[in-house]
Amino acid sequence: VELPFTVSTGHARGLARFYAEWLRSCEQYSIGEFVSESTTLEEDHERISVSSRLWLAPYDLGIQQTLRIEFQPAEIESVWQIRLHISRVSGDPEQWQSLNHRFFGALRRQFLFWRTLTPHEKAIYITPLPA
DSSP: OEEEEEEEHHHHHHHHHHHHHHHHHTSSOOOSSEEEEEEEEEEOSSOEEEEEEEEESSGGGOOEEEEEEEEEEOSSTTEEEEEEEEEEEESOHHHHHHHHHHHHHHHHHHHHHHHHSOHHHHHHHHSOOOO
8 A cells, every 4th residue: 555645765764763663662562553563674775664563453353464664765856655565464354454444544643743743853763873
């Protein structure tokens, strides 16, 4: 799924790190719209991706999926597009589709929250990590 959001080249790394931090914060708790596990962040000059395994609430339905959020250069110079790759691992397909509406809403809220951060707050995520 290609999201209707784009980011500048300078912000792509920061937004990917922001999403990774958010998903990692959901690894400890089973309260909310989902629980995550094994969140990873991979970066190179052509693509940045955040991957995680998710369980969607209500958890007794056993809906499990894998998620990969990919950031890659768009056709427009200095703009990166965002794509989601979601695969159902377990649970009823119809319930999985239905529950993902809430999950997409949560992803969207994080993107909108990113846009409200100050330049100083965004810089924490954008600055390269020490080697």
